[in-house]
Structure formats: structure tokens, C-alpha cells
Amino acid sequence: MAARLTLVDRSLHQQEIRKSRFRAAAGPVADEAAAKAFIAAQSDPAANHNCWAWRVGQSYRFNDDGEPGGTAGTPILAAIDGQGLDGVAVVVTRWFGGILLGSGGLIRAYGGTAALCLREAEKVALVETVSGTVACDFGDLTLVQARLGALAGVKVEVDVFTDSGAVLSIAVPKSDAGAVERLLADLTSGRSLCRWNK
CATH class of the missing domain: 3.30.70.240 (Alpha-Beta Plaits)
Incomplete structure (x- = not known):
């Protein structure tokens, strides 16, 4: 069985995709309350969308925050799971740039921004x-x-x-x-x- 990993500290990644700015913030969380606090702290009320996902053991949640269903929260959670991470929350904030990305474009933008942020983050093995x-x-x-x-x-x-x-x-x-x-x-x-x- 592969070792489960979590993040050492908060990580940020930002990129522009077709004039929309996407910023991912990822961090370690111990439980649902910590995940909610991280999401609240990293969300920008002035942004168009603050989409998020978190996983702690078998518990997980995700939210599209007004984006079409399944185009934001699910790809963010897939980025967490795809890198074998646990005890992690990710918020991807979007400032709309005026160009519609379509469902496929949104999935790639949210999932890709989250994945890049997580890939750059320092990780540590989770020990039971x-x-x-x-x-x-x-x-x-x-x-x-x-x-x-x-x-x-x-x-x-x-x-x-x-x-x-x-x-x-x-x-x-x-x-x-x-x-x-x-x-x-x-x-x-x-x-x-x-x-x-x-």
C-alpha cells in the first residue's frame, strides 16, 4: 500500500487562462472544521467564483460555487486524489475575464490549477x-x-x-x-x- 501524503504548509499557484485569472490555495487540514476554516480564509468575496474541495480520510466535500455542475469542485477533488493526498483542502478562485471556457475548459482550468498547486507543494507522509x-x-x-x-x-x-x-x-x-x-x-x-x- 502506498504511503498517504499531506501538505507541510499552505501552497499557492496562479495562472491566467483565456483572460480569466485562476488562483489555487492548498493546505493541510485535520478535520472538516479545519477545512471549512481554510476555505473561508482563502476565498475572495470579490471574485466571481471560489470553488473548493477537501479530503480527510474517507470524508470529502466539494463545491462548484456557481460554475456549471461538475466543472469545478469535482476536478479539484480529482487533483487531490490523483496525487494520493489526504488531510488537504484546495480553494480555486476565479476572476472572470469575459471569455466563456465551456464545460471542458472549466474542468481543465480548475483541475489543472489545483493539480499544479499541489504538485509544487511540499509534502510529508501521513503517519497513523x-x-x-x-x-x-x-x-x-x-x-x-x-x-x-x-x-x-x-x-x-x-x-x-x-x-x-x-x-x-x-x-x-x-x-x-x-x-x-x-x-x-x-x-x-x-x-x-x-x-x-x-
Whole structure:
């Protein structure tokens, strides 16, 4: 199975097609709320059309924003899927230049502008993670935080300090969960164990 990719940061691409100006803005999004916020931030109310699409896992949406049905949102989504991307939203804004492009021309313009924007963007592999908690004594806390923090892809946050130590929230690449459990057990002689969220 090919690795799924997402974008590192926002990317922009602009081109003129038969006197209409098309600008694509693409960016990483974590969920539907983030996608809606990205679309709102990147849309230009003064433009003729702000067409968009996003995909997060199995969820996706697209919108033609007044262009003929299937000529804008669907090709933008196809550009996202065609490059194997996930957790991505794209807005293609059009300022009409006075020349009608026809259905085929619109599909090529919207899909092509989105595809060029995505092709130019810096990408990173999406890694499936699991999250959980680790209860840790004060005596082990510094060592546990340092060792977990040094592992690639592991995120560590202190959730709560207790009378005897702290409860850490961790997010770990799913493929490394077993190794992290063993590391914690070895570092603390079994005093700290992971409890993974279901």
C-alpha cells in the first residue's frame, strides 16, 4: 500500500487562462472544521467564483460555487486524489475575464490549477498514530520525557501533575506503540505503563 501524503504548509499557484485569472490555495487540514476554516480564509468575496474541495480520510466535500455542475469542485477533488493526498483542502478562485471556457475548459482550468498547486507543494507522509497516557513518578519523569521526546514521531505533553508525579499524554506512530511500551517498562522497571485510548 502506498504511503498517504499531506501538505507541510499552505501552497499557492496562479495562472491566467483565456483572460480569466485562476488562483489555487492548498493546505493541510485535520478535520472538516479545519477545512471549512481554510476555505473561508482563502476565498475572495470579490471574485466571481471560489470553488473548493477537501479530503480527510474517507470524508470529502466539494463545491462548484456557481460554475456549471461538475466543472469545478469535482476536478479539484480529482487533483487531490490523483496525487494520493489526504488531510488537504484546495480553494480555486476565479476572476472572470469575459471569455466563456465551456464545460471542458472549466474542468481543465480548475483541475489543472489545483493539480499544479499541489504538485509544487511540499509534502510529508501521513503517519497513523495512537494516543494514550503514561502515569509517571517524579523520579522517572525527566528521563521518560527526554527519551520519549527523542523518538521520531512521538509527541509528549504533561496533562496533570499529581502528588507523586505526572500523567503524560502521548501520541505515537501506531507501528511503534509496542516498542514505546517496552521502552517505558524498561526505563522505569515497570513503574510506568501506557494506557492506550480506544
